[in-house]
Amino acid sequence: DASFPYGYEYLGCSSRLVVTPLTDRCYLTLTGAIKLNLGGAPSGPAGTGKTETVKDLAKSFGKLCLVFNCSDELDHKTLGKMFSGLVQSGSWCCFDEFNRIDVEVLSVVAQQLLTIKTAKDSHALRFSFDGREIKLNSSCGFFVTMNPTYSGRVELPDNLKPMFRPIAMMIPHYALIGEVILFSVGFISAKVLATKIVYLYNLSNSQLSQQDHYDFGMRAIKAVLLTAGEIKRSQTKDPNLTDEQSEENIMIQALVESNLPKLLKEDALLFLDILRDLFPQAGKKLHEHEIIQQAIERAIKDLNYEYWPTQADKALQLYNQIVLRHGTMLVGGAGGGKTTVRNILQRALTYIPTMIKDETQARQNRLATIDVTVLNPKAMQISELYGAVNPDTLEFTDGMLATTMRTYAKNQESHMNTDKSEQQYVDHWQWLVLDGPIDTLWVENLNTLLDDSKILCLANGERIGLSGHTRILFEVDSLVNSSPATVSRCAMVYFDPSDLGYTPFLNYWYRCKLPAEFPLSAVEFLRELMEFSLDKGFTFLNQLKDPWHMPVSKLNILQTLCYLLSTFLNYLDKYGGFGEDDRRSATTAPAPNEPPKPYGLKQHAQGDELVIYVLNDKKQYYLQKNPKNIRQCLIRIYIFCYVWSFGGGLKREDNFEDDNIINQKEQIKAERDLTTQEFDTFVRDLFGANINYSVYLPPDARMVYDYMIDLNTFVYHEWESLVPKTEQLIKSEQTSLVIPTVDIVRFSFLISSILIHKIPVLLTGNSGVGKTLLIEAMLRSLTLPDGNFIRPGTILGDVLEYNATRGVATSKLAQSNDVPAEAPKGDGNALHRSKLKTLQSLKIQMSAQTTPNRLVNQITSNLVKKKGNLLGCQQGKWLLAFIDDLNIPQVDQFGDQPTLETL
Numbered sequence: 001d002a003s004f005p006y007g008y009e010y011l012g013c014s015s016r017l018v019v020t021p022l023t024d025r026c027y028l029t030l031t032g033a034i035k036l037n038l039g040g041a042p043s044g045p046a047g048t049g050k051t052e053t054v055k056d057l058a059k060s061f062g063k064l065c066l067v068f069n070c071s072d073e074l075d076h077k078t079l080g081k082m083f084s085g086l087v088q089s090g091s092w093c094c095f096d097e098f099n100r101i102d103v104e105v106l107s108v109v110a111q112q113l114l115t116i117k118t119a120k121d122s123h124a125l126r127f128s129f130d131g132r133e134i135k136l137n138s139s140c141g142f143f144v145t146m147n148p149t150y151s152g153r154v155e156l157p158d159n160l161k162p163m164f165r166p167i168a169m170m171i172p173h174y175a176l177i178g179e180v181i182l183f184s185v186g187f188i189s190a191k192v193l194a195t196k197i198v199y200l201y202n203l204s205n206s207q208l209s210q211q212d213h214y215d216f217g218m219r220a221i222k223a224v225l226l227t228a229g230e231i232k233r234s235q236t237k238d239p240n241l242t243d244e245q246s247e248e249n250i251m252i253q254a255l256v257e258s259n260l261p262k263l264l265k266e267d268a269l270l271f272l273d274i275l276r277d278l279f280p281q282a283g284k285k286l287h288e289h290e291i292i293q294q295a296i297e298r299a300i301k302d303l304n305y306e307y308w309p310t311q312a313d314k315a316l317q318l319y320n321q322i323v324l325r326h327g328t329m330l331v332g333g334a335g336g337g338k339t340t341v342r343n344i345l346q347r348a349l350t351y352i353p354t355m356i357k358d359e360t361q362a363r364q365n366r367l368a369t370i371d372v373t374v375l376n377p378k379a380m381q382i383s384e385l386y387g388a389v390n391p392d393t394l395e396f397t398d399g400m401l402a403t404t405m406r407t408y409a410k411n412q413e414s415h416m417n418t419d420k421s422e423q424q425y426v427d428h429w430q431w432l433v434l435d436g437p438i439d440t441l442w443v444e445n446l447n448t449l450l451d452d453s454k455i456l457c458l459a460n461g462e463r464i465g466l467s468g469h470t471r472i473l474f475e476v477d478s479l480v481n482s483s484p485a486t487v488s489r490c491a492m493v494y495f496d497p498s499d500l501g502y503t504p505f506l507n508y509w510y511r512c513k514l515p516a517e518f519p520l521s522a523v524e525f526l527r528e529l530m531e532f533s534l535d536k537g538f539t540f541l542n543q544l545k546d547p548w549h550m551p552v553s554k555l556n557i558l559q560t561l562c563y564l565l566s567t568f569l570n571y572l573d574k575y576g577g578f579g580e581d582d583r584r585s586a587t588t589a590p591a592p593n594e595p596p597k598p599y600g601l602k603q604h605a606q607g608d609e610l611v612i613y614v615l616n617d618k619k620q621y622y623l624q625k626n627p628k629n630i631r632q633c634l635i636r637i638y639i640f641c642y643v644w645s646f647g648g649g650l651k652r653e654d655n656f657e658d659d660n661i662i663n664q665k666e667q668i669k670a671e672r673d674l675t676t677q678e679f680d681t682f683v684r685d686l687f688g689a690n691i692n693y694s695v696y697l698p699p700d701a702r703m704v705y706d707y708m709i710d711l712n713t714f715v716y717h718e719w720e721s722l723v724p725k726t727e728q729l730i731k732s733e734q735t736s737l738v739i740p741t742v743d744i745v746r747f748s749f750l751i752s753s754i755l756i757h758k759i760p761v762l763l764t765g766n767s768g769v770g771k772t773l774l775i776e777a778m779l780r781s782l783t784l785p786d787g788n789f790i791r792p793g794t795i796l797g798d799v800l801e802y803n804a805t806r807g808v809a810t811s812k813l814a815q816s817n818d819v820p821a822e823a824p825k826g827d828g829n830a831l832h833r834s835k836l837k838t839l840q841s842l843k844i845q846m847s848a849q850t851t852p853n854r855l856v857n858q859i860t861s862n863l864v865k866k867k868g869n870l871l872g873c874q875q876g877k878w879l880l881a882f883i884d885d886l887n888i889p890q891v892d893q894f895g896d897q898p899t900l901e902t903l
């Protein structure tokens with residue numbers, strides 16, 4: 001009943017939509033709406049073809065159809081400008097996610113659309129719109145798409161609903177669409193394969209576990225079909241197979257490459273079982289990507305990483321996804337290797353052009369380049385991410401993401417229409433990495449960028465295209481706050497921390513972080529100790545009920561263990577050695593022209609500071625006198641570090657400190673905390689009862705927490721031996737308000753032992769137990785002159801130089817805040833400084849009003865500009881930042897803390 005003039009808009013050689021009964025009904029509704037000068041409003045779940053149907057209808061009409069992704073940042077003025085341009089040019093526009101716009105703005109939009117409809121009904125040539133008289137091209141069209149049930153959506157106002165004809169698009173015809181696409185890419189047995197694929201996805205959707213990152217909808221099926229087409233074009237047919245067998249093998253490989261990366265381990269096994277039921281040939285070996293696999297192995301070696309098969313497989317899976325899809329999400333908990341895999345693939349892609357055999361010699365000698373920009377969207381406001389209009393000047397200022405996309409688009413305009421078959425080995429990639437939690441407020445603005453439109457829509461109405469070799473990567477731990485509209489638009493690669501485990505980290509630590517002179521036999525003994533005790537420790541922690549103040553991963557515990565071990569082993573390396581002859585590296589002879597070094601001169605590197613000791617040649621350390629006792633020494637050091645790495649973060653209560661002056665004749669013995677008692681028993685049973693590692697542990701009258709190790713005798717001493725007695729404090733007439741306790745002494749040592757490796761430390765505990773007091777006392781001691789030395793009278797020296805410390809009257813912790821302790825005199829160590837970096841402390845007090853910008857300003861105000869955008873400490877200093885009340889900043893509606901994301 002309706003006819004329309006053809007628009008004759010040049011659209012090029014564009015693809016067309018598969019026509020199904022659902023699209024036919026949508027076409028009828030939309031054309032009926034156009035005849036009545038109304039708009040069309042397809043609505044339904046993600047991936048049902050709403051936007052693509054509107055775009056395909058525009059191609060049939062010969063009209064230009066612009067797709068614009070709406071957001072709550074849009075106002076009526078920006079939309080009015082867009083309506084004015086569309087009316088005058090006669091173009092169509094599809095407003096995606098139209099119901100994300102604020103209700104107040106939608107009411108004004110209803111009046112604007114009514115004005116346009118009235119002008120079209122009266123066949124006017126010109127009409128007044130928003131205070132200006134403009135020309136009317138009656139062939140213009142307005143369409144909106146909506147996801148009514150998703151979060152962040154609003155109900156359309158009553159005065160806007162009559163402006164659009166609604167059409168529900170709920171379930172697409174999967175089998176018919178799959179059959180047509182397979183025929184279009186050259187498959188002969190398309191009907192059978194399409195039916196199997198749809199059946200496979202229906203079974204997967206119902207039988208696999210329900211995960212936030214799973215999607216088995218139309219977009220996932222289309223990705224598999226396009227992957228199969230790419231494989232069919234790139235591979236040569238096996239003459240021993242029929243066409244049906246060859247196509248089935250191709251489809252199996254496409255299904256495996258597209259689905260296995262996102263599946264959990266248990267679901268992957270079930271998926272392969274379903275696949276074997278539908279495709280009997282599924283057990284055969286798949287085609288291998290030899291070039292990219294070789295590049296990945298080379299990248300792992302060049303980056304000095306440990307080769308781990310599951311990690312290499314993830315890098316290959318990530319490569320398969322970014323070749324096919326321009327949006328990819330790396331999903332998994334912390335410590336799963338997301339960033340590491342991205343770095344491996346980033347390096348591997350640079351090698352690929354040099355490894356292609358049929359390339360010219362000039363290209364083989366040239367590495368590919370990859371531009372990478374990393375942003376944390378939750379560390380900034382949406383206006384800082386995408387841009388905002390200045391209310392005073394009404395000028396739009398680009399945000400960080402918009403600026404990056406604009407730069408990428410300018411750099412690669414020549415690659416906008418590159419054929420996908422040529423993207424396997426490219427010379428120049430551009431990656432935008434969004435590393436941080438996802439929520440619907442900011443990620444929904446990327447919907448048109450992530451789908452087939454490849455357009456970033458800004459709040460001022462501007463549209464920025466995605467260049468051909470640009471990829472959007474997300475690194476997230478969970479997709480619980482994302483909508484299906486976002487999930488369906490991206491490829492998924494799931495990283496399970498349990499697949500990686502802790503073995504690669506340990507192997508790297510053995511290889512790169514141990515002292516160069518550490519004996520091979522000692523390395524093997526350390527490896528043996530860890531294999532014996534680590535899993536038992538993790539099993540014990542898993543049996544405890546709510547043992548932590550906050551979730552702690554296995555890798556985090558292991559890192560703490562290794563940092564503490566490194567502190568002791570580095571000290572032994574500099575003072576006395578390890579007493580064995582089977583060194584890990586041969587000592588190099590001095591150069592012929594190099595002057596001999598003074599006898600007994602040793603350099604001790606501690607972070608960035610360098611302290612030089614001239615040792616008395618008569619002094620001998622324990623392992624110099626007992627060179628064969630290294631195993632006994634290592635087991636004692638290991639037990640101490642094991643106690644504090646596995647048990648240091650437990651929710652427990654220490655015993656009350658007894659003092660004869662306070663308690664006088666009556667000894668008060670506090671009842672032991674249950675968690676403390678269980679852990680103490682576990683450690684004693686683990687190391688004391690085993691015949692291979694049996695070592696004398698102090699009596700159980702006190703907990704294992706109450707003892708430290710003396711590196712000069714390798715005997716256990718109580719921490720209380722470093723704490724001045726009450727009589728000494730009274731006689732010394734100290735003016736300091738901080739009275740040293742066991743907790744202050746031992747926690748100051750443990751925290752400082754990790755800080756010297758430039759590793760952040762988190763101190764947790766209930767309110768009022770003295771965390772802030774302890775840190776402030778420790779920082780005062782470390783920032784004193786020579787406070788970061790290892791010598792008697794310092795935090796580290798009191799423990800590592802225990803025997804010499806007993807000759808010092810008082811520790812720095814017991815002194816007034818301004819007077820440094822004196823070094824022991826006589827035949828002890830003569831101390832000289834060389835290029836020592838002094839410590840500078842900064843305290844940041846968090847509050848509910850602390851914003852990301854305020855936190856950044858507090859940190860940068862204590863730094864100086866080095867070069868360009870680089871900030872650093874003053875010359876000869878390094879900064880220790882103490883952030884108090886880390887948990888206080890406000891939590892947003894999605895459970896994230898933007899201030900901590902900035903940190």
